[in-house]
Amino acid sequence: MNWLSKTKWAASCLTAVSLLAWPSDSPAQSALAPPPVLSVLTNVVQVKRLSTKEAERHHPVRLRGVVTYFEWNPDWQLYTAILQDETGGISFSPGRTAADALKLKPGNLVEIEGISAQGQFAPEVRGTGKFGSAVRAKVLGPAPELEPQALTPEQMANPFNQDEWVEVKGVVRRVTSRAGPKASGRVMVDFSTASGTFRAIVPTQTAPINAPTNLVGAAVSVRGVFAGIYNEKRRIVGAHLMVSSLSHIIVEEAGADAAFKMPLLTASSLMQFRPDMSSRVHVSGVVTLFEPGSHLYLRDNTGALRIETPETSFFRPGDRVEVVGFPAFSDGAPLLLNAFLKKTGSGPPPKPKTITIAQASSGEFDGELVRLDGVLLDQLKRPENVILMLQSGDTVFSAHFAEGAAKTNAPSLMLDSWVQISGVCLNQFRYSPEPRPKPPQWRPVSFHVVLRSPRDVTLLREPPWWTPERIVWGMGLLAAAIFVVLAWVVVLRRQVTAQTRVIQQKVQREVLMDERSRIARDLHDTLEQQLALIGVQIDSSLARLAEAPALARKSLELALAVVRHTHEEARRSVWDLRSVALEQGGVAEALRQLAAADDDAQHKVRITTRGEPRRLPVLVETNLMRIAQEAVTNAIKHSGGSRIEVSLDYGSREVTLRVRDDGRGFDPEKVMPASSGRFGLMGMRERAEKMNAVFALSSQPGQATEIAVTVPLTNGATENTTPTS
Numbered sequence: 001m002n003w004l005s006k007t008k009w010a011a012s013c014l015t016a017v018s019l020l021a022w023p024s025d026s027p028a029q030s031a032l033a034p035p036p037v038l039s040v041l042t043n044v045v046q047v048k049r050l051s052t053k054e055a056e057r058h059h060p061v062r063l064r065g066v067v068t069y070f071e072w073n074p075d076w077q078l079y080t081a082i083l084q085d086e087t088g089g090i091s092f093s094p095g096r097t098a099a100d101a102l103k104l105k106p107g108n109l110v111e112i113e114g115i116s117a118q119g120q121f122a123p124e125v126r127g128t129g130k131f132g133s134a135v136r137a138k139v140l141g142p143a144p145e146l147e148p149q150a151l152t153p154e155q156m157a158n159p160f161n162q163d164e165w166v167e168v169k170g171v172v173r174r175v176t177s178r179a180g181p182k183a184s185g186r187v188m189v190d191f192s193t194a195s196g197t198f199r200a201i202v203p204t205q206t207a208p209i210n211a212p213t214n215l216v217g218a219a220v221s222v223r224g225v226f227a228g229i230y231n232e233k234r235r236i237v238g239a240h241l242m243v244s245s246l247s248h249i250i251v252e253e254a255g256a257d258a259a260f261k262m263p264l265l266t267a268s269s270l271m272q273f274r275p276d277m278s279s280r281v282h283v284s285g286v287v288t289l290f291e292p293g294s295h296l297y298l299r300d301n302t303g304a305l306r307i308e309t310p311e312t313s314f315f316r317p318g319d320r321v322e323v324v325g326f327p328a329f330s331d332g333a334p335l336l337l338n339a340f341l342k343k344t345g346s347g348p349p350p351k352p353k354t355i356t357i358a359q360a361s362s363g364e365f366d367g368e369l370v371r372l373d374g375v376l377l378d379q380l381k382r383p384e385n386v387i388l389m390l391q392s393g394d395t396v397f398s399a400h401f402a403e404g405a406a407k408t409n410a411p412s413l414m415l416d417s418w419v420q421i422s423g424v425c426l427n428q429f430r431y432s433p434e435p436r437p438k439p440p441q442w443r444p445v446s447f448h449v450v451l452r453s454p455r456d457v458t459l460l461r462e463p464p465w466w467t468p469e470r471i472v473w474g475m476g477l478l479a480a481a482i483f484v485v486l487a488w489v490v491v492l493r494r495q496v497t498a499q500t501r502v503i504q505q506k507v508q509r510e511v512l513m514d515e516r517s518r519i520a521r522d523l524h525d526t527l528e529q530q531l532a533l534i535g536v537q538i539d540s541s542l543a544r545l546a547e548a549p550a551l552a553r554k555s556l557e558l559a560l561a562v563v564r565h566t567h568e569e570a571r572r573s574v575w576d577l578r579s580v581a582l583e584q585g586g587v588a589e590a591l592r593q594l595a596a597a598d599d600d601a602q603h604k605v606r607i608t609t610r611g612e613p614r615r616l617p618v619l620v621e622t623n624l625m626r627i628a629q630e631a632v633t634n635a636i637k638h639s640g641g642s643r644i645e646v647s648l649d650y651g652s653r654e655v656t657l658r659v660r661d662d663g664r665g666f667d668p669e670k671v672m673p674a675s676s677g678r679f680g681l682m683g684m685r686e687r688a689e690k691m692n693a694v695f696a697l698s699s700q701p702g703q704a705t706e707i708a709v710t711v712p713l714t715n716g717a718t719e720n721t722t723p724t725s
Contacts, residue, residue, distance in 0.1 A: 217256025639663020
């Protein structure tokens, strides 16, 4: 049992006592009691578990442990020292002078006393003086070699490993050196681990600095102090190992040159059982695809192989290479990590295997160079790469170019083109624990293809001209054309309707002018002649009045008859002339004014309207007024009634005129024929037929008489425009 085991029980007791003696945080006790006395911290874990606030309270610290790292840096004029006890490692300040350091060196068993403080990241131990003062240190002698903590890949970035004595395994990738301004320097050893790349820093005071190149390619165990890399916000951004000497880099397997002399294994046998499965292996094959600094894919006679390598030297498809690396578990093709490559020859590029989508999805060709057909669904061009989305049958898959292969000369293809691609098929697997239908195993769920260059994409058939997008555009254009045609038809209809209305108005105006001309001719041919006849009869009567009174009387009676007839003709002519009231107020207003102008009609005629009165076409208004005029005249002259009702009923699609009297009535069958000498009813019927109206007559001897005219109205006949001359 070493000294660490002997002091473990004592350290545990001191820890329990210090926790029991820890001052209470109660506000009442703090107000009444004096400031508590801080307990002495006696192991590293007690110090490292202090918060930043507690560490700055400067707890007294007394530690015993082994110096795992000690370095004097003349460039910074500062000593760096790490102490490790049975609970962990911590940084302490040995001072700035050789006298303060007391000749400390790695491997010493020492006892230090100081106070807690907050370091750059984790708590540390400093002297009780001003900033940077040395702790009180006592060298107790050499200590047995410490057993380091082996870090797993998951523990590589754990910040709590700060200042811990650890061991990391890996393969050396590079060894470099860097000299300081005062002859100090460092040797940097970069090595690959299962979780990434790590760096070991070894201080040296020798000049010149000689970097050991024999370590490159060797599998090593590196022992040193875990040191985090932090930013100004005390956040970890990386880590490395501080190694006291090159002797702490232990070579477990020879370098790459020696490993290339091992027996060759086949790709299919890598993951089969071997007594030394954790050891490096030596394989060879033909390169199918190479992504510098990332992956290399090769194939031998037994199968495909994936290789993760930071190698940047260019390898072409068809080159024969030998590879040394560590086999790793993979759900698809075998995988080699931390690999070194050596070109042994060159040849023509390998030919891809033509497979189906079902074969690509099965996982059987994972890592193989294959050829597939598919329809191009989309082409995503990104700054770092180009991705093709393809479909074959019901399966959609992606293909992307190898890093840097298509940044400048990516193919430009039309969507929906039928293409053929060649590249490395990579499957994604998922572990299926279900025992049915097969035993639990990794099963493929999808795949994608890595293309070597733009030449790996071949256009087989261009897309049909009638693509869905063009069909949509064509249908849109056709719909737009139909819409334009319909709109043009509507416009034409409106123009035709307007022009028809103008023509109708012109025709109606011409008809009205013709009617006025006819009335003027009637006035000339009838009234003027009748007035001349009256004058002649009166002159004749005056001449015969003294000699033949009887003949004079007959002449005067004849003149009186002519006057009455002339009065009737004048009244008819006045009604025929369209009044101003008809022009301005419509049929109802014109009838009211004409009735008011006649003494007989003024006392007998009553005019009423129903619905919303509105202007009607000229022809309709004129004919309705004439029919009403004729009906009222007949009722006044022949009915013997005392009341005549004239009504106008305005409907949405028709207008109805009714003229009803309370006179003696008549037999329509005797009056309607032309032989009766009554032409008024026939004229009313003819006017109704001109308007396509329905004419109805209701009368019997001894009963009232009613005349009804119903005129249908079209859409364009609901408004009257007064014609202009």
